[in-house]
Amino acid sequence: MFNSDPVLSLYEADIYQDTKLVLGDVSFDIFKGEFVYLIGRTGSGKSSLLKTMYADLWLQQGRGKVAGFALEKLKPGDVPFLRRKVGIVFQDFQLFFDRNVEENLKFVLRATGWTDKAKMSNRISEVLMQVGMGTHQKRMPHQLSGGEQQRIVIARAMLNEPLILIADEPTGNLDPGVADQIMGVFKQINNAGTAILMATHNYDLIHKFPGRTLRCQDGQVIELHG
Numbered sequence: 001m002f003n004s005d006p007v008l009s010l011y012e013a014d015i016y017q018d019t020k021l022v023l024g025d026v027s028f029d030i031f032k033g034e035f036v037y038l039i040g041r042t043g044s045g046k047s048s049l050l051k052t053m054y055a056d057l058w059l060q061q062g063r064g065k066v067a068g069f070a071l072e073k074l075k076p077g078d079v080p081f082l083r084r085k086v087g088i089v090f091q092d093f094q095l096f097f098d099r100n101v102e103e104n105l106k107f108v109l110r111a112t113g114w115t116d117k118a119k120m121s122n123r124i125s126e127v128l129m130q131v132g133m134g135t136h137q138k139r140m141p142h143q144l145s146g147g148e149q150q151r152i153v154i155a156r157a158m159l160n161e162p163l164i165l166i167a168d169e170p171t172g173n174l175d176p177g178v179a180d181q182i183m184g185v186f187k188q189i190n191n192a193g194t195a196i197l198m199a200t201h202n203y204d205l206i207h208k209f210p211g212r213t214l215r216c217q218d219g220q221v222i223e224l225h226g
């Protein structure tokens, strides 16, 4: 079915950290299948903006919609359901180090309501294949390189078939060559239809993999052209 509604939109939104206004009057849309970079200096508000999108910060002023959820009307009980439709990837890999890859992924499936063992097993195989880690199910996180761990984190974010992946500096802890490979994984996921919003300081990546770019600057979000 063709659906032209944005998967993520903000309209005249103010982004606060506590009582401090970080970004004011923010409006933009992201549509299905778009790849969007979010850039800006340290402290310019990138993480705060992303946190608002996955309801780690409440939207106090203006309107927002993410994967069909109206941010300004969101109740605490809605947050887990919003997060099922939004995959989140951070700079720090945040796997459980006391369990293997399969158990890490199964934990998320159980926590998001999956019960059928065969379906869980199939889905885990699918997402691991998607990130090129199909043979790594039984590995413990400490047996994986940083890049491999980040691939598992991306697989984990894909488990519930999110409409959009939100990534905050996902290559920040990786060597340049490995960062390129991780970008390749994001691009492949994006080509399959998942929108991506990625905060990054890595301008080399943007040059290598050009995309729509938003910049946090002087308390505003501006669209860069050309």
Ligand SMILES: Nc1ncnc2c1ncn2[C@@H]1O[C@H](COP(=O)(O)OP(=O)(O)OP(=O)(O)O)[C@@H](O)[C@H]1O
Binding pocket: 017, 018, 020, 022, 040, 041, 042, 043, 044, 045, 046, 047, 048, 049, 216
């Ligand atoms: N938990 C918090 N409480 C209060 N203020 C915060 C909090 N987190 C961030 N801030 C402030 O909000 C502003 C924006 O920070 P934010 O982390 O969103 O920037 P950023 O662009 O993501 O920076 P970086 O590139 O360093 O990650 C900064 O002035 C920061 O000091």
